[in-house]
Amino acid sequence: MSKLSTALSLDKTSVNIGTTVVDERLHQSITLRNDGGLGTNYRLVKTNLLGTEQNKTQVVNNHKEEIKSDERKSSLEKEKSTVSDVTDIANKAYVEVFTIKAEERGFLASHSSISFTIEFSAPVAGTFHEEYTLVFDQNIPELHFSVNAQSLDVPVWIENSSMDFKICMFDRLYQDALILHNRSSAALRVSVDIQPRILQNHIEIVPRTAYIQAKSSFSLQVKLTAHPSIIDDSLSNEIFDSQLNTLIIPLEVKVADQIRTVPFSISAILTTSDLQFDVENIDFGCCTTSESVLTKIQLKNNSLLAQPFGFVNLPDYIQVQPNDGFGTLLPEETIDLHVLFSPTATKEYRCTLICKSLVNREFTIECQGVGVLPPLSLSSTVIHFPATPINDQSIVSFYVENRHLDKNHFKHPVPRIGNGEFAPICPTSFQFDIPANAPITISPLVGTVEPGKRQKITVRLAPKLDTEQIRTESIRIREAELKRQLESKEKESSHRGESRARPTGTAASVSRRLDTHGTMNTEIRLPAAAEQSTVWSIAQLSLLKSFPSSLSSFIIPCYTASGICQKPGTLSYDVANTLFIQIHCPIVKPEMIVISDYGQTTIDFGSASIGQELSRTILIQNISNKSIQLHSTLLNISGPFRLINALRRVEPGDTTPIKLAFTPNATIEFLETLVLTSESSKLTLCLKGTGLKPNVQLSFDTSNPFSMGCVLAKDRTEKTFQVRFY
Structure with a gap:
């Protein structure tokens, strides 16, 4: 077993508090640390008093050994008197300028530390030094440290000798008050000189010269307006660091009839107020009067400060999103903005986008575009399909209209591109261009619309598995x-005992x-x-x-041109007269599927004779997470197909049988569809079957009766004939 011990140390052995003026206070600290596993008692005393106490303690101990037991009370009173006299002499011998702002005695636990704060406040000018000793329990060596400080007898002092303006923008005014105090009994004249002289272009102190009344204070106004030219002013790196844009200006307050000056400093971090676009101009190109063109731009804040911004005085045909072009940029942040161009007339547009910051700076982008009115128009430019399951379909219709009947542009807008010529009044053709991966079909894909007429367009969404x-x-x-x-x-x-044999082949x-x-x-x-x-x-x-649900959006162009066109790919069109239709296609998982016959939805009954009945059973499974109630469309009551059983509610994951019968009544091929529907899904079953009328040929002449000849009563005879089917 290891023996526990103390490990005492100080973070420093000399404490230099610094220099201050008379009656001002400065603070510094020193830390005592115990890294050992054993705690100890400590006591902090001045070194010069420690020797006096030790001598006094030795005298008292010797005196105790000589006196008798009945005189112990009087000896204790003398001891207290002696201690009091020694303490009074020590206090009178030194000027108390150092104060320990902590308990001077206590217990220091293992693996812990304690900090002693030392306060310096001198009533007179001079240099001060003091030695301190930390005394611990027996057999633990003492620790020593010294404290140094200096006070100056300056009548004028500054309340805050370091003025920090934090982060400042170029060409912006920042100001603060510099408060001077006069502790003397006479009025003093003070002045501030800004050096080097070139800094006077960026900083101003008002007034430069002032009188401070006796036992009073005076406030100087410091105005900082840093210009970008400070970078080229050839200032020393101690004053202005061009890489970090930090400005530290050391200044002095001069007092009349006094050699010593009062120093103070002004510091700031300089930054720009620029907002920067990634483009200088925007060309929207041609856009129809019923649509909008969107362009994405980026706006960057080059400043170290957050900057609110906003686009002001926008024309009616321009929008900036999000938040209508207003927001706040964090330091050095870049955001995406969407600029929308929505022309209202057929002409050329030119404008200037103005972005203002909170400091009233303007940043501009030049914009241009052309308004176009095509000869054809769409009754709907956005189609929202309902949620369509896989292997199902949804149908939506709209119209392509030709409203171009005359060229009187004083009564109504006339189709043309910008300020160009009017479109001719004649049959106008259109052509839709569908992407290859789109699960939609448009019918008709190509067509011609006469003036004053319209053409119905059918859009079908039929999603399939990839x-x-x-x-x-x-x-x-x-x-x-x-x-x-x-x-x-x-x-x-x-099982045959060949588990350890190596597989072959x-x-x-x-x-x-x-x-x-x-x-x-x-x-x-x-x-x-x-x-x-x-x-x-x-x-x-x-x-x-x-299958996971998905939402796909497609923008389908519709090219237009004057004249008649009947074949896809042969239309000679102008891109400026292109119309666009946006189609949103939500595709979901079906609620029910066929699991019999490996999911086949075509039910082929095969061939059956007229009047013969064939039946088939199809299993339907609910693959949704909710119960569904099945319904079906009506079959032809005069047809051969019949739904035999009733449709019931199907719980999630369960299956239900669908029983169908086929009874042909004619010698033809029958085709019919049975649609099973639920709340939000449907399943189409294709029913197929063929009716046959059998042809029979007998091996005897059917024009004459089939004769069995003469047969005795209670006797029997046999005769064979053949029946041939073909």
């Missing part, structure tokens, strides 16, 4: 099935190349399943059950 995703899922399913088969073979081998090779998750590594790749195969259908069902 073919690549189905291929990937089919590969995963095949790999999982292959791994399951290999594991099954290994288990069979282990292709199965072993494939087994080594399968990872623990059932996926193939790069050494072997299974081909994707063929479309319309069983694995392909299983992959579709797997993706349908885990």
Whole structure:
């Protein structure tokens, strides 16, 4: 077992409090630390008093040994008198200028520290020095430290000798008060001289010369207006650091008939007030009067201070978002702004965007654009489809209108590009350009609209599963099935006592190349399943059950041109006359799917004779997280298809059977659709079947009766004929 001990130390052995004027106070601290595992009592005393106390204690101890037991009371009274006399002599020998702002005795625990704050306040001018000793328990060495300070007898002193303006912008006025105090009994004249002279362009002190009345104070006004030219003023690095933009100006207050001056300093961090755009001008190009063009710009704050800003005096056809062009930029922050151009007439637009900061600085961007009125117009420029499940469809319609009947621009706007020529009054063609990956179709895609007429346009949203995703899922399913088969073979081998035998052949090779998750590594790749195969259908069902909802938006251009066009890709159009329609397509997971026949929604009853009834059962599963009530559309009451059972509520994850019957009544091929609907989804089943009328041929002449000949009573005879179907 190790023995605990103390480890005492001071963070410094000499405390230099500094220089101050008479009757002013300065503070400094010293820390006593115990890094040992044993605590100790401590006592802080002046070193010169410690020797007196030790001598006095020795005298008292010797005196105690000589006196008798009945005289102990009187000896104790003498001891107290002696201690009091020694303390009085010590206090009179020194001027008390140092004060310990802490308990001078106490207990210092293990692994702890204590800080002693020393205050210096001298009633007279001079240099002061004091030695202190820290006394601990027995067998622990003492610690010593010294304290030094100086006081000056200056009649004028400054209340705050360091004036910090914090962060200041260029060309902005910042001011503060410099308060001077006069402790003398006579009025004094003071003056402030700014050196070097070039700093007078950036700082001003009012007044430069003043009189301070006896036992009074006076306030000087300090005005700081730093200009960007200070960077080129060739100031020393101690005054202005061009890299950090820090300004520290040492100044002095001169007192008449006094050699010693009163120093003080002015400090500030200088920064710019610039706001910077990433572009100098914006060209919106051509925009129709029914649409808007959006341009993104960036605004950066180059200052070290936060700056509120706002775009003011904007024309009616310009908007700045977000927050209508108002906000606050944090220091050195960059934000994105959207500028919207919405022309109201066919002309050329030019304007200047003005951005003002809180310090009334202006920053501008030149803008230009052209207003266009196409010869055709759309009844709706934004289409919001309802939430459409996979393998379902939604249909929305709108109109393309041709309102160009005359060229009288005094009565109404006439189609043209900016200030150009008017569009001719004639049949006008249009053409929609649909992106390749969009799950929408537009019909008609190309058309011509006569003046004063309109053309109905149908937009159909029919989302399908991505073919690549189905291929990937089919590969995963095949790999999982292959791994399951290999594991099954290994288990069979282990039951036969061959668990330690090494697999051979292709199965072993494939087994080594399968990872623990059932996926193939790069050494072997299974081909994707063929479309319309069983694995392909299983992959579709797997993706349908885990399909995440999504929202896609497409901007479809509609090109217009005068004349007649009937074939896509042959329209000779001008890009300026392009219309745009925005289509929002929310795609969700269906609530129900067919799980029988690997998800096939086409029910083929095959061929049946007229009057013959065939039945099929389809299983429907609820893959949503809520119960659904199924409904169905009506089938043709004169048709061959019938829904046999009633439709009931299906709980989440449950299945329900749909029983259908096919009874053909004619020798034709029957096609019909049965739509199963729930609250927010529908499932379309295609019913298919063929009716047959059988042709029969007998092996005898049917024009004559089939004769069995003569037969005796209670006797029997047989005769064979053939029935041939074709």
